Amino acid sequence: GSWQIRGPEGKTVKLKANKIGSECFRLWKAAEAQVGDDFHINPEEIEAKYFGVLTKIFNVARFASQFPVAKQKPDSIMPEDQWILSEYDKLVSKTKVHWEQIDIYSATQGIKTFLTGIFSSHWMELAKSRMYDIDPSSLWTIHQILRGALKLFSPVCPLFCHHLSTTLYGESTMNADTYPVKLGYTIDNLTEVTQAIVSFNTDVWKSKKMLNLSLKSEISDVEIPPVLAEYEDGLTAMHNLL
Numbered sequence: 001g002s003w004q005i006r007g008p009e010g011k012t013v014k015l016k017a018n019k020i021g022s023e024c025f026r027l028w029k030a031a032e033a034q035v036g037d038d039f040h041i042n043p044e045e046i047e048a049k050y051f052g053v054l055t056k057i058f059n060v061a062r063f064a065s066q067f068p069v070a071k072q073k074p075d076s077i078m079p080e081d082q083w084i085l086s087e088y089d090k091l092v093s094k095t096k097v098h099w100e101q102i103d104i105y106s107a108t109q110g111i112k113t114f115l116t117g118i119f120s121s122h123w124m125e126l127a128k129s130r131m132y133d134i135d136p137s138s139l140w141t142i143h144q145i146l147r148g149a150l151k152l153f154s155p156v157c158p159l160f161c162h163h164l165s166t167t168l169y170g171e172s173t174m175n176a177d178t179y180p181v182k183l184g185y186t187i188d189n190l191t192e193v194t195q196a197i198v199s200f201n202t203d204v205w206k207s208k209k210m211l212n213l214s215l216k217s218e219i220s221d222v223e224i225p226p227v228l229a230e231y232e233d234g235l236t237a238m239h240n241l242l
Contacts, residue, residue: 023157024050030108030156054160056116061146061164067131069143069169074136079230081141083193084123085185087114088145092182095152111153118194119145122201126234148180196227204239218242
């Protein structure tokens with residue numbers, strides 16, 4: 001079906017449900033404004049901005065699906081995995097407060113930013129080579145975080161999260177009757193480390209682009225900042241540093 005609605009600049013536009021999809025529409029509404037805000041509906045913007053978000057999360061799940069789900073926690077967790085687990089625990093704490101306050105916008109923005117930002121664009125790239133080597137620490141980390149994050153995201157996109165969680169883990173996020181618990185990780189200077197990782201990765205990617213190099217190409221004369229010394233091996237492998 002479709003509806004005639006008031007769009008940008010007061011123009012009447014047609015909103016087609018079968019084009020955008022209910023999950024994309026729900027995500028747009030939750031992530032675009034606070035409850036009670038007055039704003040215009042732009043179907044093209046909904047599709048352009050939020051279909052891509054769902055696609056990226058789907059691709060994260062598809063990537064994770066090729067690796068076995070660990071039955072128990074490994075004896076040792078690598079530093080870069082402890083970093084993202086700490087960020088996940090922070091997300092769990094913050095979104096719990098947001099949901100309790102019915103702050104749908106802040107909860108949704110936090111989950112969206114985590115899943116499409118530092119988790120997929122930074123940590124997964126940092127841990128990818130270890131995952132391909134079936135490293136227990138990285139595999140336990142990706143599945144623990146993804147399983148929990150889908151539960152966090154379920155109030156916004158229930159059908160989307162239900163499909164992914166039943167496919168990967170044989171359980172529906174719709175049946176979750178308790179809020180996801182933190183995994184018990186925190187590192188010193190978490191904010192500083194996260195900012196440093198994002199900044200370092202961005203700078204290296206930008207340098208390779210300026211040199212017309214592929215992201216997989218080797219690059220020299222790149223100095224890892226002292227705050228990231230603990231993650232040097234992972235960053236070196238990730239960027240193919242010489």
